[in-house]
Amino acid sequence: MPKNLVIVESPAKAKTIEKFLGKDYQVMSSFGHIRDLAEKGIGIDFENNYEPQYVVSTDKKKLVSELKKATKDSETIWLASDEDREGEAIAWHLYEELKLKKENTRRIVFHEITKEAILHAIENPRDIDVNLVDAQQARRVLDRIVGFELSPILWRKVRPSLSAGRVQSVAVRLIVEREREINQFSAEANYRVSAVFTSVDVNGKAVELKAELQQRFATKAEAQAFLETCKNAQFSVDNIITKPAKKSPAPPFTTSTLQQEAARKLGFSVAQTMQVAQRLYEAGKITYMRTDSVNLSDLALGTSKAEIISMAGPKYVHIRKFTTKSKGAQEAHEAIRPSYMNAHTVEGTSQEKRLYELIWKRTIASQMADAELEKTSIYISVSGSPLQFVSSGEVIVFDGFLKVYIESTDDDTDAENESLLPAMKNGEKLQSTEIVAQERFSQKPPRYGEASLVRKMEELGIGRPSTYAPTISTIQNRLYVEKGDRTAEKREYNVLKLKAGKITDKIKEENTGAEKSKLFPTDIGTVVNDFLTEYFPEILNYNFTADVEKEFDNIADGDIKWTVAIDKFYKKFHPIVLDTMQNSERQVGERILGVDPASGRQLSVKIGKYGPLAQIGTVEEEEKPVFASLRKEQSIESITLEEALDLFKLPRQVGEFEGKVMTVAIGRFGPYIRHDATFYSLPKTDDPMEVSTERAIEIIEEKREVEKNRIIQTLGENGEIQVLNGRFGPYFTCDKVNYKIFPKGTDPLTLTLERCLELIAAQPEAANKKKPFGRKAAAAKTETKEKPKAKPKAKAKPAAKKK
């Protein structure tokens, strides 16, 4: 039995360390925190100076008893959790829960996983830092108080099962406020003038030069006047300025920057990035993926340098030490980097390969030389006008890090092809081939995507690397926010063109405002946000986390007791909770849009039992109100009176077919046509308000055609087996259970009754799936999948249901 037991947080780490330490050491993992505040109730004893009630998490019970057993057999126990606030608390919880003794317990920390670093740590043990532990307890208790006192208010005043918290509520606020900025935005137009000049270069060759006027015109008249001036103007090179420029590489990846780049370059969702990174980490290919540090170990710097030299030569090396600038960073780990810099790629799925290569390039590039550029600007004067055109070009003199990696930006709209300019002389005369004044509109602020929301949260110091992805899921699961697309709208713009001495004036059309996979606030999200910001402005303040972090630092420094800090907060916060619970109205987000011209009754929108609705009339009136649901893409905040009135025009009869009426309406699953008790979904491209009789018949016939082709063949005496065409290809059904056909590629027409029975026998699970797991079980399943905390309750429920 080894004399020493080392406990770290992650099993992958444990495995590596065990190799370094040899036979005398056993290394185990705690899998993060082993205990937490009691899940039932608030888990804090307010009568007893905020005493936290800690409970070993159900999924950790077995682990804790194993750890306990291992400690009994060891002479010395080494607590080697991370060096930050949470890591210190993990060490303390282990100490408490495993009932360790001070004499044979050591607290150690190391910053990189190398033999030297670990041996050095073992030679320099210390005690558990109680102040740092207390800072974590304050953090934990504060979050519990905020979350568990605010959420019930929402259950009462808005809707059951909602949630609020220090992090998630602010994340939602960012999205709601951005949406308002967009709604209130009005595009301003101005005129941008560009020109194409020709000349002869120093070698006598004809060259072309594109240039842009430095000034923009606010009105069409001004642009027109300028073009008039240009009609008879002389153009000449006024000045040529060439200056050197530099570009430096970005620092290595943190969790947040990895999520952003993977979203931009690979199109990964935040959760996807983390899953793929986790697999790379577990396979030993990269360092830990939840980190806020941009620091690289000396080992990594050394191997990077060697790699760059062999790849590109010594002049491409530039070793850099990056420092973190994000708020509240705790830097318990290294930056995210390849474990071995000489591995340019890895084996694995294509996602793993692509993410790995991204990490490798970013890491290598961070240690490479700056790129050197030469920027040239040619200024062109216009006779009869003080204004100047400018043509700019950029030449890469030395590529440096650009050899391997170019960082993306969210708005790469200005990616003009800046290139080499022709050689010119001062005073040179130019001919203009055309000069165009084009109307340009200012851009709406962009909506957040998952990754850009993470970036903003990191900037505000809200949330941690381990919680970015879960928080993004939570606010979507609560239906505060949803991911969606906006199709482009057409917009007209004006183009004035001067060519061959003539000015033409044309209207052109452009697409604008298309967005993909962005975060939109829902009506519930907006109502909850407005309610919370009104009653709890302090919690919803963007600086709240930063402010409490300062207080946690004071606790960690020993300047204030954690219970005193919490008491200060609670004495302010709790009375507002009580007051809000008592005195605030129920929140339905009602907006009165105006009057229905047909009836003269009030038209309003609000959140109803089944979602947002429009309502004509009020309950106080004698005549009952009339209701209509809002459409999916509409919101209470932005719907207009006209749009709301349109909702009452459905259901609408669109004529007859085969002697039966056809009705168009919008249901739970979108617009549909109803005919002879059958439903036909309307394709997205059809507007339910516009569908004609002919078009409706067409849709019905199309669906019938698909239905007809659905059945490939029928087998069995009474046709109990049907071979069908489904969304995922052919399958067959027997007794209301669906079965796969294999091997893949089997021609469904060759299937016989015997073969089908064989296939049924080969997939007995298919039959079992349906019965014990009903709809509820399926729902519970997705629930637990969405939030990693598997709740035993959710699993127990369906089990109890089946008899």
Added chain:
DNA sequence: CAGTGAGCGAGCTTCCGCTTGACTT
């Protein structure tokens, strides 16, 4: 798969951070 919108009110829901598992769609 597709009509809902009054109110009785059982018992339930919820936070943030640290870490991975396991078993059917």
